[in-house]
Every structure is written in structure tokens, then in C-alpha cells.
Amino acid sequence: METPLSTDRLVIRDWTVDDAEAAFGIYGAEDVTHWLTPAMERVGDVGAMRSVLHAWQETQPNLPPPRGRWAVVRKEDGVVVGGLGIRLLPPFEEDLELSWQVSPAVWGRGYASEAATALIEWAFTQDTEELFAVARPNNTRAIAVAKRLGMQWVGETDKYYNLRLQVYRIRHTDLIG
Numbered sequence: 001m002e003t004p005l006s007t008d009r010l011v012i013r014d015w016t017v018d019d020a021e022a023a024f025g026i027y028g029a030e031d032v033t034h035w036l037t038p039a040m041e042r043v044g045d046v047g048a049m050r051s052v053l054h055a056w057q058e059t060q061p062n063l064p065p066p067r068g069r070w071a072v073v074r075k076e077d078g079v080v081v082g083g084l085g086i087r088l089l090p091p092f093e094e095d096l097e098l099s100w101q102v103s104p105a106v107w108g109r110g111y112a113s114e115a116a117t118a119l120i121e122w123a124f125t126q127d128t129e130e131l132f133a134v135a136r137p138n139n140t141r142a143i144a145v146a147k148r149l150g151m152q153w154v155g156e157t158d159k160y161y162n163l164r165l166q167v168y169r170i171r172h173t174d175l176i177g
Contacts, residue, residue, distance in 0.1 A: 001065065005118045011073045012084060012115055015057055019071055020050040022080035022103075027052065031104045035139045066096070066123035072115040074106075081106045084119050089132060089160050097160075098123075098131045098170075100145065107141070113148045120149065124172045134165040143168075150174055 004013035015023070024046045026032055033042040043049045056069045072082035082102035089095040098120065100112045123131060133151055135142035143166060146153075151168035158164050 001068070001070070001122060005122055006075075007114050007118050009075055010081075010111060010115050010118070011075055012070045012118060013073060014060055015053050015069060015071045015083070017050050017053050017057065019080050020046050020053055023053055023071070023083070024049040025105065026080075026083060026101050026103045029104050032101050035136060035142060036099075036101070066119075066126040066128050070119070072100075072102070072111060074111075081111050082115060084115055086119070086123060086131065089134070091159070095132050096123075096128060096130070098133050100142075112145045116145065116149055120170060121175070124175060128172065130169055130171040133168045134160055135168070137164065137166050139166075 001012075004011050006012075024043060027043045027049060028045070030042050043052060060068050066086050067088070069083065069085045069087075071080050072084060073079065074081050080103075082100060084101075085099045086096055087099075089097045098116060100116050102112045120131060131151075132154075133142070133146045133149075135146065137156065146168040149170060151170045152174075154167045154169050156164060156166055160167075
């Protein structure tokens with residue numbers, strides 16, 4: 001995205017390696033990584049997180065919109081509170097997956113829904129017709145966010161990541177209809 005997205009409370013921008021400590025609070029938290037798809041090992045320390053962010057930073061310019069990974073920053077204090085991503089779902093790499101991760105320290109404040117709504121609206125300006133979200137069946141938080149985003153349940157499958165997952169979808173026409 002050319003410029004950061006902004007909501008009432010949040011800014012969505014590219015990750016930088018300077019975000020490593022805050023990102024570690026997200027991707028180093030077992031409460032977060034336990035639910036990620038594909039299964040992601042908990043990042044072990046800030047140095048490892050810095051390496052992950054560096055890799056994301058290097059990859060970002062080569063991804064065609066709307067694909068990418070972004071930091072979610074709280075406006076009031078500049079703290080990174082979460083991350084967002086849009087990427088191709090395996091195995092056929094034709095469906096785009098929307099994902100969100102929020103620091104456990106700020107769960108329950110609506111940041112995931114607010115940030116993901118802004119990203120969805122932007123993605124639909126990038127010749128994207130639909131986005132999917134996948135969640136483990138017992139990940140009630142992720143399922144609740146998908147529903148708040150207006151995503152519709154389309155079924156359960158083991159097509160993606162060799163995991164049994166709930167699949168939700170939102171189409172461009174859902175926002176304009």
C-alpha cells in the first residue's frame with residue numbers, strides 16, 4: 001500500500017525492524033502462535049523477531065497488491081498492537097487469505113476488527129473480488145472477528161495447511177450490496 005491506512009484509533013503501516021520488541025509481544029506469545037495457520041512456532045526472542053521482520057520487509061515490495069504484511073499501531077501512543085496480512089492460500093494459490101494477530105495485552109478492545117475492516121476496504125480497491133479467513137474450529141476469538149467483519153461461513157475443510165479449518169469469506173459485493 002502506498003500510504004499507511006488510518007482508522008479512528010489505528011494506523012496500518014509496513015513493518016520495520018525497529019518494531020521487533022513490540023512484534024515479539026505478539027509473535028512470541030504462545031496464546032497467539034498456537035492459533036496461527038499455518039502453524040507458526042513461537043518466535044524465541046527479540047533477535048529472532050528482528051530477523052523475521054527483516055524478511056517480511058524484504059519481501060513486501062515484491063508482492064502484488066493487495067498481498068503483504070502490516071503492523072497495526074495505536075494512534076494515541078504509537079504502540080504496535082497487532083499485525084495484519086493478506087497472502088495466497090495453499091495449495092492452489094488462487095484464494096487470498098486475510099489474517100490478523102493482536103497482542104494478548106490488548107485483546108477485547110476491537111483492534112482486530114477495526115484494522116481488518118480498513119484493510120478489507122483497501123483490498124477491494126485493488127481489483128480483489130473476495131477474501132477468505134481460516135480459523136481452527138475452536139478458535140472462538142478469530143471466528144467472532146470474522147463474523148464482525150461481515151464474513152460469511154462457507155464450510156469446514158482440510159484443503160489449507162493440512163489442518164481442519166473453518167472457512168469464512170467476504171466479497172466485494174458484500175460491501176456495496
